[in-house]
Amino acid sequence: MPVLEVRNLSVRFATVSGGTVSAVNDISLSVERGEVLGIVGESGSGKSQTWLGVMGLLARNGRAEGSARFDGRELLGLSHGALNELRGARMGMIFQDPMTALNPFLSVGRQMTEVLQRHRGMDRRAAERECIAALEMVHITDAPRRLAMHPHEFSGGMRQRVMIAMTMLTRPDLLICDEPTTFLDVTVQRQILALLDELRQRFNTAIVFITHDLGVIAEIADRVIVMYGGRVMEQADVHTLFADYRHPYTEGLLRSVPRPDVTSHGKLATIAGNPPDLAHLPAGCPFAPRCVYREPRCETQMPELLDVGPAHWRACHHVGALGKLETAA
Amino acid sequence: MGALARYTARRLLGAIPTMLVIITLSFFLLRAAPGGPFEMQRALPPQVKLNLERMYHLNLPLWQQYLDYLGNILHGNFGPSFVYRSITVNQLIGQGFPVDIAIGVPALLGALLLGIPLGIVSALKQNSWLDYFPMAVAMVGISIPTFVLAPVMILVLAVMLHWLPAGGWSAGDPLYAILPAVALGLPLIAYAARVMRGSMIEVLNSPYIRTARAKGLPERTVILRHALRPAMLPMVSFLGPAVVNTITGSIVVEEIFGLPGIGRFFVDGAMNRDYTLVMGVTVLYGLLIVLFNLVADVLYGILDPRVRFQ
Ligand SMILES: Nc1ncnc2c1ncn2[C@@H]1O[C@H](COP(=O)(O)OP(=O)(O)OP(=O)(O)O)[C@@H](O)[C@H]1O
Ligand code: SF4
Ligand SMILES: [Mg+2]
Numbered sequence: 168m169p170v171l172e173v174r175n176l177s178v179r180f181a182t183v184s185g186g187t188v189s190a191v192n193d194i195s196l197s198v199e200r201g202e203v204l205g206i207v208g209e210s211g212s213g214k215s216q217t218w219l220g221v222m223g224l225l226a227r228n229g230r231a232e233g234s235a236r237f238d239g240r241e242l243l244g245l246s247h248g249a250l251n252e253l254r255g256a257r258m259g260m261i262f263q264d265p266m267t268a269l270n271p272f273l274s275v276g277r278q279m280t281e282v283l284q285r286h287r288g289m290d291r292r293a294a295e296r297e298c299i300a301a302l303e304m305v306h307i308t309d310a311p312r313r314l315a316m317h318p319h320e321f322s323g324g325m326r327q328r329v330m331i332a333m334t335m336l337t338r339p340d341l342l343i344c345d346e347p348t349t350f351l352d353v354t355v356q357r358q359i360l361a362l363l364d365e366l367r368q369r370f371n372t373a374i375v376f377i378t379h380d381l382g383v384i385a386e387i388a389d390r391v392i393v394m395y396g397g398r399v400m401e402q403a404d405v406h407t408l409f410a411d412y413r414h415p416y417t418e419g420l421l422r423s424v425p426r427p428d429v430t431s432h433g434k435l436a437t438i439a440g441n442p443p444d445l446a447h448l449p450a451g452c453p454f455a456p457r458c459v460y461r462e463p464r465c466e467t468q469m470p471e472l473l474d475v476g477p478a479h480w481r482a483c484h485h486v487g488a489l490g491k492l493e494t495a496a
Numbered sequence: 497m498g499a500l501a502r503y504t505a506r507r508l509l510g511a512i513p514t515m516l517v518i519i520t521l522s523f524f525l526l527r528a529a530p531g532g533p534f535e536m537q538r539a540l541p542p543q544v545k546l547n548l549e550r551m552y553h554l555n556l557p558l559w560q561q562y563l564d565y566l567g568n569i570l571h572g573n574f575g576p577s578f579v580y581r582s583i584t585v586n587q588l589i590g591q592g593f594p595v596d597i598a599i600g601v602p603a604l605l606g607a608l609l610l611g612i613p614l615g616i617v618s619a620l621k622q623n624s625w626l627d628y629f630p631m632a633v634a635m636v637g638i639s640i641p642t643f644v645l646a647p648v649m650i651l652v653l654a655v656m657l658h659w660l661p662a663g664g665w666s667a668g669d670p671l672y673a674i675l676p677a678v679a680l681g682l683p684l685i686a687y688a689a690r691v692m693r694g695s696m697i698e699v700l701n702s703p704y705i706r707t708a709r710a711k712g713l714p715e716r717t718v719i720l721r722h723a724l725r726p727a728m729l730p731m732v733s734f735l736g737p738a739v740v741n742t743i744t745g746s747i748v749v750e751e752i753f754g755l756p757g758i759g760r761f762f763v764d765g766a767m768n769r770d771y772t773l774v775m776g777v778t779v780l781y782g783l784l785i786v787l788f789n790l791v792a793d794v795l796y797g798i799l800d801p802r803v804r805f806q
Binding site for chain 1: 622701702703704706707708709710711712713714715717721722725726799800801802
């Protein structure tokens with residue numbers, strides 16, 4: 168059984184003007200134990216809201232509909248108390264900016280021990296011993312002294328290590344990482360990725376890794392989901408996605424990654440046009456206005472997510488070969 | 497705490513130039529205003545006026561009067577009142593200030609003790625009647641000026657219902673302080689509640705609150721342990737302006753209720769060019785404002801671990 172099974176999940180926000188923003192539209196996916204599932208897409212494609220919806224962390228004006236089963240248990244509609252038994256214990260989430268994600272007003276030790284006090288019923292002293300071990304596990308030296316320090320006394324990379332140590336205290340089955348390395352420089356980013364991989368192997372924790380950096384995806388993910396306009400555009404294992412992508416949007420994303428083997432005269436291709444207005448989504452394919460393969464039916468008919476190979480799905484009407492972007496460049 | 501003590505000492509030293517500027521500016525501005533303490537409607541005989549001016553050293557060059565005044569202040573002596581002849585400014589302040597304490601302290605405390613919880617409840621019950629109702633009342637409290645609110649309260653609670661005295665003062669009788677303190681405090685409570693609501697809502701939307709929730713902490717812990725302290729910071733910054741507000745408000749409230757506080761002296765003194773009296777009250781107000789700003793800064797540093805006292 169997958170650790171998490173999402174069926175027909177939608178996330179909508181009520182706007183002040185009385186409208187609705189459809190950030191996530193009818194998504195289905197699953198996360199297997201111990202795997203790294205990469206989630207890519209441009210800014211605003213619904214990557215974060217999908218997982219905040221699963222965790223019950225949406226903003227006040229947001230609602231999640233559909234189904235999200237964690238280890239067989241439905242999460243949506245669960246009471247606060249029941250949800251809090253799972254959050255922080257069996258599923259954890261770490262965020263983009265470790266400076267603001269850690270409470271600047273509380274010591275790192277306080278923020279870590281409260282997790283064990285809450286979920287393991289430990290007293291403060293026992294919890295502190297565990298936290299020191301956890302900090303050492305993420306390769307933070309001088310751990311006992313660090314417990315008394317506040318987040319601003321750590322560097323960015325160290326703070327993210329603290330976040331990881333804190334989230335891994337309870338050995339969760341699922342760890343959702345929302346762009347955890349975006350604000351870090353490349354060497355620190357690599358260290359964090361290596362650390363996550365090490366922890367996954369050690370504890371068999373499933374990791375959902377959200378990023379808009381395909382380079383990071385190539386490095387860490389087993390499987391990849393490409394999102395656009397709050398929908399899944401393509402889903403495949405990481406090798407297939409890079410070698411045999413079948414969706415025009417995936418192609419666009421791949422083309423906009425700088426590649427050392429292609430001299431593009433220093434220019435980086437980006438996908439022309441803007442992401443869709445989530446308050447007024449088109450009836451057909453959300454990518455249609457920007458797609459070079461667009462056909463008439465694309466604008467009226469939403470393409471279904473269908474398999475195009477073993478464990479390989481895409482949502483697109485286009486039948487012929489891709490590669491237009493390559494030749495156009 | 498060594499650092500905190502040193503910081504406080506340094507800030508107190510830093511307040512000296514501030515106070516000096518306040519004193520110097522008000523001293524010379526006051527003298528530059530037309531008229532003088534002994535120019536009344538019925539002119540005094542020249543010899544009498546000359547004698548009076550000599551008695552109060554007004555015949556000396558201005559710079560010498562200024563230096564003398566500074567010297568006196570250093571000894572805590574605000575000099576004799578020019579208008580209430582036989583009484584010193586120290587005595588006048590000694591009589592009037594307790595009245596202001598009796599209405600100002602409850603007003604400020606009320607603002608904090610009622611405004612803060614009201615603001616928190618509004619923030620937690622955002623967009624429910626527990627939010628709309630207090631905030632609507634607060635809006636009214638802020639926008640109705642004291643000179644409208646106070647007479648209405650007097651009319652209803654004193655004149656019509658006879659629950660409280662309509663004005664005046666009787667030392668030691670708290671009944672006389674109630675209406676003035678409420679008139680002074682209501683806008684402050686309203687203001688505090690709005691500040692608190694805004695900061696609590698902002699904090700509750702911050703990423704570290706999301707982290708706290710992601711950790712499965714119960715909502716009570718999220719608010720008390722993670723949100724309360726950062727949400728209090730704007731309240732601390734509110735303290736300085738609140739004291740200024742209480743002072744200016746007290747001048748109006750004293751006038752309306754006919755209270756013998758120092759705001760009264762301040763206004764009368766300014767009318768009559770009672771130089772020493774106006775200066776004395778100005779220095780006292782200045783000291784209070786400087787002091788509370790210092791208290792606010794120290795509190796801020798205690799609440800926020802990122803602030804270093806150096
Ligand atoms: N509280 C909210 N009210 C209205 N719209 C919201 C709210 N929160 C998010 N959205 C919208 O939902 C859409 C999807 O947001 P999401 O955070 O999932 O994007 P993302 O793919 O994570 O992008 P990024 O790479 O920028 O993090 C965005 O267009 C955003 O404006
Ligand atoms: S469905 Fe049509 S518009 Fe959408 S990606 Fe495929 S070809 Fe492009
Ligand atoms: Mg995001």
